[in-house]
Amino acid sequence: NAGVTQTPKFQVLKTGQSMTLQCAQDMNHEYMSWYRQDPGMGLRLIHYSVGAGITDQGEVPNGYNVSRSTTEDFPLRLLSAAPSQTSVYFCASSYSKGSRGSGNTIYFGEGSWLTVV
Amino acid sequence: QKEVEQDPGPLSVPEGAIVSLNCTYSNSAFQYFMWYRQYSRKGPELLMYTYSSGNKEDGRFTAQVDKSSKYISLFIRDSQPSDSATYLCAMRIQGAQKLVFGQGTRLTINP
Secondary structure, three states: OOOEEEEOOEEEEOOOOOEEEEEEEOOOOOEEEEEEEEOOOEEEEEEEEEEOOEEEEOOOOOOEEEOOOOOOEOOEEEOOOOHHHOEEEEEEEEOOOOOOOOOOOOEEOOOEEEEEO | OOOEEEOOOOEEEEOOOOEEEEEEEOOOOEEEEEEEEEOOOOOOEEEEEEEOOEEEEEOOEEEEEEOOOOEEEEEEOOOOHHHOEEEEEEEEEOOOOOOEEOOOEEEEEEO
16 A cells, blocks of 8 residues: 655756646545645645546646546646745645544655756 | 735744734634644644634643634743744634644744
């Protein structure tokens, strides 16, 4: 059971390049999300998905694109990388039911360190 | 003003000390309160969660929620060097999975 797997772990991009951060989970979780973590800012939600074919924007969606064609995968695309997108990116997943006592555990991947020069 | 405020520290204490970590928040609709621990170059892992107000204890860790004051705390007793990490508070409203995080507090326990 691998949990949440992110690739790549480290990436350096030039301004204007595009790339995709991959995220996969093997826990059959309905809910998946992408966060970015910057010093002094905590984790901020970029995009999320409550199931295959359904995505929505989070707090900081500009410059990023997502899709959810399967339950397992939730890739994050940077359309035209900018230095402001230098950050650590975390993918997370959980069961979608938010009722008391269930669905409270959100599992995070190990992170992807992205530098845009 | 941020929805969730957390002192980023850093906080450095000797081994065996009691550690108190805190967050304040402004959204009264938050019902679920969580503490995540994040080691260097790793993803956050859930440490404790509490529903609504009250206390919850798990070994050396105690989480407290005071909804009337919009204030949550995490206490670590008999702190160990292995507790050195960044601690993030997070919260969400009923029926939603979106988490709102504090900035995180970097904690170092000195042997």
